[in-house]
Amino acid sequence: MSEKMARLSVDGMEDPIELPVYQGSTGPDVVDVRSLVSKGIFTYDPGFVSTAACDSAITYIDGGAGVLLHRGYPIEQLAEHSSFLETCYLLLQGELPAGDELVAFEKEIRYHTMVDEHIHQFFRGFPRNAHPMAMLCGVVGALSAFYHDELDIDNPEHRLVAAHRVIAKMPTLAAMCYKHGIGQPFMYPQNDMGFAENFLHMMFGTPCEPPQVSPTLSKAMDTIFLLHADHEQNASTSTVRLAGSTGSNPYACIASGIAALWGSAHGGANEAVLEMLYEIGDESNIDEYIARAKDKDDPFRLMGFGHRVYKNYDPRATVIRGICDEVLDELGSENDPLFRIARKLEKIALEDEYFIERKLFPNVDFYSGIILKAIGIPTSLFTVIFATGRTPGWIAHWHEMLSDSYRIGRPRQLYKGYTKRDYPTRAG
Numbered sequence: 334m335s336e337k338m339a340r341l342s343v344d345g346m347e348d349p350i351e352l353p354v355y356q357g358s359t360g361p362d363v364v365d366v367r368s369l370v371s372k373g374i375f376t377y378d379p380g381f382v383s384t385a386a387c388d389s390a391i392t393y394i395d396g397g398a399g400v401l402l403h404r405g406y407p408i409e410q411l412a413e414h415s416s417f418l419e420t421c422y423l424l425l426q427g428e429l430p431a432g433d434e435l436v437a438f439e440k441e442i443r444y445h446t447m448v449d450e451h452i453h454q455f456f457r458g459f460p461r462n463a464h465p466m467a468m469l470c471g472v473v474g475a476l477s478a479f480y481h482d483e484l485d486i487d488n489p490e491h492r493l494v495a496a497h498r499v500i501a502k503m504p505t506l507a508a509m510c511y512k513h514g515i516g517q518p519f520m521y522p523q524n525d526m527g528f529a530e531n532f533l534h535m536m537f538g539t540p541c542e543p544p545q546v547s548p549t550l551s552k553a554m555d556t557i558f559l560l561h562a563d564h565e566q567n568a569s570t571s572t573v574r575l576a577g578s579t580g581s582n583p584y585a586c587i588a589s590g591i592a593a594l595w596g597s598a599h600g601g602a603n604e605a606v607l608e609m610l611y612e613i614g615d616e617s618n619i620d621e622y623i624a625r626a627k628d629k630d631d632p633f634r635l636m637g638f639g640h641r642v643y644k645n646y647d648p649r650a651t652v653i654r655g656i657c658d659e660v661l662d663e664l665g666s667e668n669d670p671l672f673r674i675a676r677k678l679e680k681i682a683l684e685d686e687y688f689i690e691r692k693l694f695p696n697v698d699f700y701s702g703i704i705l706k707a708i709g710i711p712t713s714l715f716t717v718i719f720a721t722g723r724t725p726g727w728i729a730h731w732h733e734m735l736s737d738s739y740r741i742g743r744p745r746q747l748y749k750g751y752t753k754r755d756y757p758t759r760a761g
């Protein structure tokens with residue numbers, strides 16, 4: 334029984350509607366509005382700005398304070414002390430691995446990194462200049478053709494195997510998207526390499542030379558994956574949950590998340606940030622673009638700025654900016670012109686009343702592209718990197734939803750179309 338109640342009075346109704354109010358372990362209270370449909374009334378919240386769509390214990394964001402916790406652990410501490418695979422374990426299991434649990438988990442993931450050889454044929458059908466997100470969306474959905482018949486989504490063990498498979502195979506498929514575009518042979522994962530090291534090897538290695546991956550770049554790549562691992566009920570995670578609520582195959586659900594992530598308002602922003610920095614071209618042009626971002630008649634927005642939830646610095650952006658310094662120093666490109674433009678753009682925007690008033694700060698996408706470009710990853714593959722990092726979050730939310738009682742997601746609407754009218758009878 335809820336301790337607090339909300340009362341909704343609607344003109345024309347005799348008595349107010351009593352609605353239970355629930356409190357989470359932290360964060361805003363929620364008003365349970367499920368009974369409203371029986372009163373013939375809906376809530377109205379396009380974009381779900383004020384809507385809690387589910388219970389979850391995976392990630393907590395305090396947008397005003399710029400706080401991001403995964404199972405209670407601050408993202409800054411995980412970025413400093415943890416690894417991507419340890420964070421994957423944390424998201425899936427709810428606790429950090431103890432004893433030899435991490436070694437066992439890393440081994441489990443390692444032995445799922447190869448993809449069925451038939452998947453190689455799917456790439457042959459894509460044009461060479463196909464966008465990597467188009468390829469990734471297709472081949473991840475195709476995984477459901479290989480893992481469906483024996484899959485019982487109501488069996489938690491089956492769900493965890495699916496989770497391990499999709500986390501493990503995403504970097505292999507991501508690298509295949511890149512290799513297809515440059516006409517080089519696909520590289521097989523190496524079982525003596527770490528997750529991020531293996532990814533960079535599959536990206537930039539060739540059968541003609543022994544593996545050679547920089548430990549600094551592997552660490553930077555691992556941290557970038559970690560920083561993207563989960564982010565509460567964002568658009569792509571909500572898409573995975575909605576698809577999963579119908580009982581769909583988990584690989585098909587992840588493919589739906591990839592499709593949602595692709596948009597430039599979401600995960601596609603990292604690619605859009607680089608395109609924007611290239612378009613700005615020189616620090617002398619920054620003021621013009623800041624003016625355009627503020628002009629309501631101009632569709633241009635400052636990509637990598639603003640966030641639905643963060644009205645403070647995105648804590649991930651702060652960590653990524655620090656990695657920028659390390660990677661650019663390592664590569665001897667500390668004077669990277671794009672990084673200089675980005676830093677100047679950030680400084681000017683954060684001093685501008687328009688951005689201050691709207692609490693628009695750099696988000697996770699603002700700096701990530703600069704590192705990825707410095708590592709040698711093409712701009713068109715940036716959102717594929719985001720998807721690879723976000724896969725544990727997507728599949729952890731899918732697993733969490735199916736571990737609890739859930740209903741098929743089916744929102745309603747405010748109907749503004751014609752009311753009933755008869756089909757016109759034609760003369761003669």
Ligand code: SDX
Pocket residue numbers: 563564566567568597598599600602626627633634635636637638639640641642691693696697698
């Ligand atoms: C991600 O949800 C998540 O958690 C997402 C994510 C994750 O990890 O999953 O964090 C990853 O998607 C980060 C966001 C990446 N997207 C971008 O960087 C694209 C640029 N940003 C904007 O499109 C926008 O800020 C959004 C989409 C991120 C947020 O949009 P909202 O919450 O719907 O905000 P809004 O569009 O209502 O904007 C509020 C005001 C508006 O001005 P007014 O009408 O009040 O005058 O701020 C303005 C907007 O015009 N505004 C911007 C702006 N972002 C918002 N103006 C200029 N440049 C911008 N980037």
